[in-house]
Amino acid sequence: MHSFGYRANALLTFAVTALAFICAIASLSDKFSNQNPSAEIQILYIKRFKSYGNDEVSLTLDINADLQSLFTWNTKQVFAFVAAEYETPKNSLNQVSLWDVIIPDKEHAKFRIQTSNKYRFIDQGHNLRGKEFNLTLHWHVMPKTGKMFADKIVMPGYSLPDAYK
Amino acid sequence: MDWQGQKVVEQVMQILLVICGVVAVVVGYATESFRMMMMIYAGGVVLATLVTVPDWPFYNHHPLKWLDPSEADKHPKPQVAAVASKKKSLKK
Numbered sequence: 493m494h495s496f497g498y499r500a501n502a503l504l505t506f507a508v509t510a511l512a513f514i515c516a517i518a519s520l521s522d523k524f525s526n527q528n529p530s531a532e533i534q535i536l537y538i539k540r541f542k543s544y545g546n547d548e549v550s551l552t553l554d555i556n557a558d559l560q561s562l563f564t565w566n567t568k569q570v571f572a573f574v575a576a577e578y579e580t581p582k583n584s585l586n587q588v589s590l591w592d593v594i595i596p597d598k599e600h601a602k603f604r605i606q607t608s609n610k611y612r613f614i615d616q617g618h619n620l621r622g623k624e625f626n627l628t629l630h631w632h633v634m635p636k637t638g639k640m641f642a643d644k645i646v647m648p649g650y651s652l653p654d655a656y657k
Numbered sequence: 658m659d660w661q662g663q664k665v666v667e668q669v670m671q672i673l674l675v676i677c678g679v680v681a682v683v684v685g686y687a688t689e690s691f692r693m694m695m696m697i698y699a700g701g702v703v704l705a706t707l708v709t710v711p712d713w714p715f716y717n718h719h720p721l722k723w724l725d726p727s728e729a730d731k732h733p734k735p736q737v738a739a740v741a742s743k744k745k746s747l748k749k
Contacts, residue, residue, distance in 0.1 A: 493663035499710045503670055507702045510678045514698060517682050518691065565689040636691050 518566045519638025525564045531557040531629040531645045533574065536606065541657050547620035549613040549652060553591060556604045562633050563598040570595040571632045576613060578625035588613050622654040662716025670709040677701025
């Protein structure tokens with residue numbers, strides 16, 4: 493502590509160490525927030541269901557979700573996406589992303605949107621006729637400090653028609 | 658900066674930063690604002706820098722009291738052994 497440079501160095505080192513602790517505490521505080529997101533998705537109608545070598549479905553979704561409880565003071569943004577999940581003889585789990593959104597803040601975390609699928613719903617083959625599938629809302633929470641984490645809501649009980657149209 | 662000042666400055670620096678950190682976390686959590694926490698902590702670091710880094714006069718209230726040179730002359734060093742003095746003269 494005898495010189496200007498030594499004191500500046502000691503202060504900077506201590507300040508950055510304390511900052512690391514502060515960030516760790518901020519990250520830890522997220523663990524104590526109770527999260528109860530909810531989501532509901534309806535398939536309004538199936539616009540197109542054809543086979544171009546592979547089965548392709550075009551549909552309109554009504555997505556109603558409340559992800560506000562995911563936002564804490566340490567949340568930068570949340571990435572959410574809706575995936576169709578189903579089983580085929582070839583793959584035990586097919587996941588096809590249909591729609592996604594980046595939620596920048598809490599005010600935009602409760603939404604209802606009617607949209608056609610943003611990304612194409614194409615199967616690997618011809619397995620979609622009469623197929624039962626789940627729609628799953630996945631989300632990834634990106635905190636300002638700390639580890640990114642993800643969770644999902646699985647909504648079962650959707651099915652596709654038996655014939656192409 | 659004297660010895661006492663150096664001891665005080667280190668304690669002041671650590672206490673200031675820890676207090677600022679605790680206040681920043683508490684206020685940030687209470688207002689749910691990460692930005693607020695960072696601003697308070699940044700303010701604390703600037704304050705700690707201003708208080709502890711420059712050599713303020715109040716860190717120099719305990720100067721070391723050296724003996725006056727004339728006092729040293731009155732008590733001449735005892736002569737050391739001949740070998741040691743020879744070595745010294747060789748180095749020169």
